[in-house]
Amino acid sequence: MDQAAASKGAPLAQLSHISQIYTNGRKRFVAIQDVNLTVSEGEFVALVGPSGCGKSTLLRILTGLQPPTEGQVLYRGDLLNDVNPHAAIVFQTFALFPWLTVQENVEVALKAREVPAKMRTSRALDLLDRVGLDGFETAYPRELSGGMRQKVGFARAMAIEPELLCLDEPFSALDVLSAESLRGELLELWQSGNIPTRTILMVSHNIEEVVLMADRAVIMDKEPGRVIANLNIGLAHPRQRKDQAFLEVVDRVYGLLAGQTQPEHIELGAMPGELGRLRGLPDVPINDLAGLLEHLAEEPNNRGDLYRIAEHLGLDSDHLLTLVEAAELLGFATVAQGDITLTPLGETFAEASILARKEIFASRLKRFPFYKWLLSMLREADQHRLRRGVIQTALEREFPPDEVDQQLNTAIDWGRYTELVSYDDDDDVFYLEPAGG
Amino acid sequence: MRVPAVVRGPAISLSPSVLALYAAFSLGRMLAAYVLSLIFALVYGRLAAYNPRAEQVLMPLLDVLQSVPILSFLPVVLLGLTSILPQGAAAEIASIVLIFTSQAWNLTFAWYQSLTTIPKELREASAIYRLGPWMRFKTLELPFAAISVVWNSMMSWAGGWFFLMAAETFTVGQRDFRLPGLGSYLAVAANQGNLTAIAWGIGTLILLIVALDQLVWRPLLAWTERFKLEMVGGDERPSTSWFYEMIREARLVGLFTDRVWRPLGEALDRSLNRRFPPLTRPRSGRQSRNWLFTAAAGIFWLGMIYGVDRLIGMLLSLPLFEWGQVGLGLLATLARVLISLLIALAWTIPVGVAIGTNPRLAGILQPIVQITASVPATALFPAFLLLVVGVTGGLNIAAVFLMLMGTQWYLLFNIIAGAAAIPQDLKYTATMLQLGRWERWRTLILPALFPYIITGAITAGGGAWNASIVAEYVQFSGKTLQTTGIGALISQATARGNYPLLLVSTLSLILTVVLINRLFWRRLYGLAESRYRME
Numbered sequence: 001m002d003q004a005a006a007s008k009g010a011p012l013a014q015l016s017h018i019s020q021i022y023t024n025g026r027k028r029f030v031a032i033q034d035v036n037l038t039v040s041e042g043e044f045v046a047l048v049g050p051s052g053c054g055k056s057t058l059l060r061i062l063t064g065l066q067p068p069t070e071g072q073v074l075y076r077g078d079l080l081n082d083v084n085p086h087a088a089i090v091f092q093t094f095a096l097f098p099w100l101t102v103q104e105n106v107e108v109a110l111k112a113r114e115v116p117a118k119m120r121t122s123r124a125l126d127l128l129d130r131v132g133l134d135g136f137e138t139a140y141p142r143e144l145s146g147g148m149r150q151k152v153g154f155a156r157a158m159a160i161e162p163e164l165l166c167l168d169e170p171f172s173a174l175d176v177l178s179a180e181s182l183r184g185e186l187l188e189l190w191q192s193g194n195i196p197t198r199t200i201l202m203v204s205h206n207i208e209e210v211v212l213m214a215d216r217a218v219i220m221d222k223e224p225g226r227v228i229a230n231l232n233i234g235l236a237h238p239r240q241r242k243d244q245a246f247l248e249v250v251d252r253v254y255g256l257l258a259g260q261t262q263p264e265h266i267e268l269g270a271m272p273g274e275l276g277r278l279r280g281l282p283d284v285p286i287n288d289l290a291g292l293l294e295h296l297a298e299e300p301n302n303r304g305d306l307y308r309i310a311e312h313l314g315l316d317s318d319h320l321l322t323l324v325e326a327a328e329l330l331g332f333a334t335v336a337q338g339d340i341t342l343t344p345l346g347e348t349f350a351e352a353s354i355l356a357r358k359e360i361f362a363s364r365l366k367r368f369p370f371y372k373w374l375l376s377m378l379r380e381a382d383q384h385r386l387r388r389g390v391i392q393t394a395l396e397r398e399f400p401p402d403e404v405d406q407q408l409n410t411a412i413d414w415g416r417y418t419e420l421v422s423y424d425d426d427d428d429v430f431y432l433e434p435a436g437g
Numbered sequence: 438m439r440v441p442a443v444v445r446g447p448a449i450s451l452s453p454s455v456l457a458l459y460a461a462f463s464l465g466r467m468l469a470a471y472v473l474s475l476i477f478a479l480v481y482g483r484l485a486a487y488n489p490r491a492e493q494v495l496m497p498l499l500d501v502l503q504s505v506p507i508l509s510f511l512p513v514v515l516l517g518l519t520s521i522l523p524q525g526a527a528a529e530i531a532s533i534v535l536i537f538t539s540q541a542w543n544l545t546f547a548w549y550q551s552l553t554t555i556p557k558e559l560r561e562a563s564a565i566y567r568l569g570p571w572m573r574f575k576t577l578e579l580p581f582a583a584i585s586v587v588w589n590s591m592m593s594w595a596g597g598w599f600f601l602m603a604a605e606t607f608t609v610g611q612r613d614f615r616l617p618g619l620g621s622y623l624a625v626a627a628n629q630g631n632l633t634a635i636a637w638g639i640g641t642l643i644l645l646i647v648a649l650d651q652l653v654w655r656p657l658l659a660w661t662e663r664f665k666l667e668m669v670g671g672d673e674r675p676s677t678s679w680f681y682e683m684i685r686e687a688r689l690v691g692l693f694t695d696r697v698w699r700p701l702g703e704a705l706d707r708s709l710n711r712r713f714p715p716l717t718r719p720r721s722g723r724q725s726r727n728w729l730f731t732a733a734a735g736i737f738w739l740g741m742i743y744g745v746d747r748l749i750g751m752l753l754s755l756p757l758f759e760w761g762q763v764g765l766g767l768l769a770t771l772a773r774v775l776i777s778l779l780i781a782l783a784w785t786i787p788v789g790v791a792i793g794t795n796p797r798l799a800g801i802l803q804p805i806v807q808i809t810a811s812v813p814a815t816a817l818f819p820a821f822l823l824l825v826v827g828v829t830g831g832l833n834i835a836a837v838f839l840m841l842m843g844t845q846w847y848l849l850f851n852i853i854a855g856a857a858a859i860p861q862d863l864k865y866t867a868t869m870l871q872l873g874r875w876e877r878w879r880t881l882i883l884p885a886l887f888p889y890i891i892t893g894a895i896t897a898g899g900g901a902w903n904a905s906i907v908a909e910y911v912q913f914s915g916k917t918l919q920t921t922g923i924g925a926l927i928s929q930a931t932a933r934g935n936y937p938l939l940l941v942s943t944l945s946l947i948l949t950v951v952l953i954n955r956l957f958w959r960r961l962y963g964l965a966e967s968r969y970r971m972e
Contacts, residue, residue, distance in 0.1 A: 083565060083567070091558045092558070095558040095559050097559070112715075114707065426968070
């Protein structure tokens with residue numbers, strides 16, 4: 001039954017002490033910290049973690065598209081210094097050439113490998129047949145639905161008969177239904193032995209998807225990106241989402257990823273410029289957070305299983321975990337063993353009026369080190385105004401470059417909501433509101 | 438710099454019977470210059486896009502190069518060429534290089550821009566599927582850039598026609614060069630005041646341009662439709678071309694494609710793939726080729742030091758009086774540029790909005806506007822001069838007219854595009870709110886047009902400065918007419934072989950244009966991007 005696990009063999013690809021470090025002036029940002037990972041032959045491994053944990057970067061390092069700052073990549077025991085010719089990638093955004101037909105898109109990979117024209121055509125047609133795209137050979141990608149485009153992506157990847165098939169969030173740009181059917185079809189192709197590829201590495205931020213498909217889940221966390229757990233999913237295929245055993249595994253992964261709420265001083269972290277880690281503002285719309293708290297307030301004992309909430313609200317696990325993180329930071333909820341419980345403050349918030357909510361939110365935000373620092377900077381500034389550039393420069397010492405903008409935008413969004421801080425978009429200036437002084 | 442004795446080019450005949458031959462000569466020169474521009478753009482743009490260290494030098498340099506007026510290249514090019522080639526060949530090549538300088542820069546920018554905006558995942562897909570440099574060029578880079586390259590090629594050709602007269606007849610010091618061609622035909626006809634010949638020349642030129650448009654550019658545009666990137670069908674009207682449809686449906690062409698083109702392409706792909714294997718990943722350290730870069734940089738800086746030394750020598754040799762002339766000329770030309778921009782704005786905004794918001798009107802006017810716009814204003818210039826030459830300040834009026842003719846189209850086309858892009862919902866809202874005519878313009882139309890007006894005005898402004906060179910100094914009916922202006926100074930310095938003056942006036946013109954762009958236009962552009970862009 002569990003054919004994939006049975007045929008598991010020698011190590012195929014190995015990451016050894018991989019780190020990815022960006023430097024910005026004198027400050028170093030560790031994007032990936034000392035990751036070790038082995039993908040064995042015949043295995044279906046999934047890398048799962050919140051966005052920003054570096055899982056897609058790991059995939060690019062493993063396939064040789066990107067060199068790591070530190071550490072080694074081994075393939076069949078040999079050091080990998082270039083793009084791995086035995087690997088193929090299926091991309092999140094499909095990465096099809098819009099000006100080539102479906103068939104040409106598959107053939108181009110073969111042409112680059114000098115497969116003669118006749119063989120190229122027959123191989124491409126055969127693969128398109130197998131993924132269910134016969135009849136669409138002469139169509140252009142723009143004429144196809146998302147799910148069908150991704151099928152072309154799969155056909156192209158399989159055409160070169162890779163030993164290692166890498167999937168970079170292949171279903172996350174698709175609608176729910178086509179994602180589900182494509183998952184099923186991929187599993188079927190893989191298990192029936194209809195494709196020569198035996199080894200698959202999938203990057204995903206969707207916990208259910210990982211438990212549904214993979215043999216093993218490598219669970220990552222962010223800040224810095226690192227592996228926090230290795231979980232064998234010992235479930236037989238075909239897996240049923242409603243099975244108790246399936247749900248237990250999902251619950252466990254949620255438990256690992258959501259972690260456990262720490263005492264407040266640890267959760268909140270240090271002030272900018274101080275020693276210790278500065279907690280950024282989670283990238284969360286306040287309305288979504290309020291919606292989650294309201295949902296919890298209606299549950300018995302104000303408590304819920306994270307995986308059930310995700311199912312119930314139709315939330316992506318990644319999005320839910322970010323919301324949970326925000327709720328923890330603001331002291332509205334606590335998390336333990338994959339369960340979330342509303343705090344009394346969270347309950348008050350969920351039941352309060354619009355204006356009262358703003359006040360509660362503001363009082364919590366004022367305790368948040370990053371915001372405390374922002375408010376005190378503004379209080380000391382001339383006319384209580386600061387240019388965006390000034391704050392940006394200060395934050396560039398604390399956050400990686402591509403995160404600074406997001407932090408600023410969330411700071412503006414939350415500041416406007418709580419009426420602590422406002423922002424003039426024409427002049428790019430932050431200024432203090434009376435409530436913030 | 439010593440200059441040899443007077444050299445006369447071949448006599449230019451004004452008989453209409455030579456026009457076909459002359460047109461062929463001019464077309465040949467344009468084509469040669471265009472091929473040269475294309476090769477230059479591909480190489481230069483690629484270097485700048487893929488090599489961050491080269492980019493830091495190449496892009497600012499390109500920015501400067503594109504603001505050097507065409508005539509200022511002439512002495513450098515010609516003196517360089519005559520020292521290694523016989524006179525005739527040197528003149529011919531100089532002419533091609535001059536046309537090149539009016540075609541190459543925007544093409545290079547377009548190619549560079551395309552290369553740097555290719556989506557990351559498409560690049561990664563090309564790498565993981567092991568596409569070699571040739572396959573990458575053919576299946577990724579060229580298709581991705583195709584639309585922008587074709588549009589910019591059309592602009593380059595328009596630029597080339599505009600300066601054709603200047604590129605086929607030029608005087609440097611005591612040497613007078615004339616190359617048989619449409620440009621020189623028009624120049625000689627104007628110089629002799631021969632109205633019939635001018636009409637013949639303009640007619641031929643228009644015929645040539647319309648034929649190129651119908652037989653080359655329209656089909657190319659229709660063909661590049663397939664390279665549109667957006668995955669969903671947009672609602673823009675696709676470009677169509679009768680000639681392209683005809684070619685596509687022709688049997689013979691189909692046969693040729695299947696029997697000759699495809700197998701040939703296949704063989705070419707194979708051999709090029711073998712010759713250029715996929716690039717290896719750049720190492721994290723960069724040791725290899727470093728010495729090459731250092732050597733190139735060393736030569737570059739040595740050249741720069743020598744150049745700067747000569748430059749300072751020349752600057753010091755210029756009398757104070759001429760420095761004053763340069764300042765005065767800049768002010769006078771600035772005034773003309775402003776006036777022509779204002780006139781252009783005054784008529785293009787209402788007309789552009791009318792065309793852009795009214796599809797029926799657009800159907801009638803669009804083709805007329807396109808043909809009118811494609812006629813190089815320099816060809817019409819002599820005819821217009823005849824009208825105003827008697828009036829006081831006649832050349833002033835004519836110069837503004839030429840600048841206007843050369844630049845208003847950029848504005849008009851941008852405004853039409855902007856007006857057509859105003860969302861229907863907003864127009865309905867304006868109607869429902871019962872906004873008066875002025876309120877409607879103030880709250881909806883003008884803000885929506887703002888980014889388009891700025892984009893058009895930047896191009897138009899740059900074009901107007903460049904046009905000043907042919908607008909402020911004219912040889913006409915056997916006389917040389919000139920007015921105060923930086924363009925006149927440059928032309929006059931070239932003609933007299935006054936190289937220090939040429940250098941100073943060119944440099945100050947470049948400096949002025951770059952400063953205006955940096956201090957004025959770039960800010961407005963930033964404002965337009967952040968506040969008035971519809972998403």
